[in-house]
Amino acid sequence: MSILETVREDIETVFAKDPAAKNVWEVICCYPGLHAIWLHRLAHYLWQHKLLFLGRLVSHVSRWLTGVEIHPGARIGRRFFIDHGMGVVIGETAEIGDDALFYQGVVLGGTSLEKRKRHPTVGNNVVIGAGAVVLGAITIGDNAKIGAGSVVVRSVAPGATVVGVPARVAGRPEPRRSADLEHGSLPDPVVNAISQVLAQQSQLQERVRQLERALTRLQPTGVLVSTRPPSASTQELTARIGEALREVIDPEAGISVVDLGLIQSIEVTGEQVTVGVYIATPECPFLEYLLEQIRRKVQAVNGIETVEVKVLQRPEVRGTRWSSDLQKTVVTAGEHEGAAG
Helix, strand or coil, rough: CCHHHHHHHHHHHHHHHHCCCCCCHHHHHHCHHHHHHHHHHHHHHHHCCCCHHHCCCCHHHHHHHHEEEEEECCCCCCEEEECCCCEEEEEEECCCEEEEECHHHHHHHHCCCCCCCCCEECCCCCEEEECCCCCCCCCCCCCEEHHHHHHHHCCCCCCEEEECCCCCCCCCCCCCCCCCHHHHCCHHHHHHHHHHHHHHHHHHHHHHHHHHHHCCCCCCCCCCCCCCCCCCCCCHHHHHHHHHHHCCCCCCCCEEECCCEEEEEEEECCCEEEEECCCCCCCCCCHHHHHHHHHHHHHHCCCCCCEEEEEEEECCCCHHHHHHHHHHHHHHHHHHHHHHH
């Protein structure tokens, strides 16, 4: 490709990868990431022709002008774009494929003092989020995505998404990816692992509860008998349910769902209970765990046969008062029990 065709392609790449770009003159004059790439091509040309000092000098001037430091020895493919640019560092033996997208603060660093390949190799169509650090002579496969703030020290498979410190694979690799990097929707492998452990713990608790119920119904002869408790008032059942729900802890907040105000309503109709729960973030990874824990805790209350847990789309009007009302009900019931004792 000629120099003019390369410049045109670079400008088109900016429009394709940055929705904030408005016109050609803005892109040419106001995009430091683009300036850094153009200056790097000049520095790399000098470096390849053994003009090492001039190559480093151009690289240094580029760093001063753009805030992006690219060693003249680094090899960069076509349609590479650095969004915002400030703080990006690319080492001498780094290699970057075509259509890669870097955000501000990305570092491709080395982990060795030996004069050999010591920086990452980044494949085609790779997206690396803001502040991510990729260290060592590792390979980032084609179409991979690296979440913001991640520290990558191992090779990444093609199509995989990695997040965290150190970075771990989140989800199954996908062969083709768009250039977008939705940081808010990236999965968290640690949270996913914890949620699976909590789900298994919840199942074990349910089995223990069933066994305890079966044992309480056994006479010494081994015959099952009915141990149905005497009917309780709606207020007493609500108090018991409130006490039971205090044992359900939100894993992310470490606070009871009652104190968090997630319990919006408790409706007791005979032996059936309907619990209204408001979750502000439906994408919560612990949602199923919380709902199952609420159902099991309520079902464990004597006198309750059927439990329905509803996820509310919006907090109820009385939702602000519900937690305090529930606390008063629980405290009052506790005082009555203490007085009876």
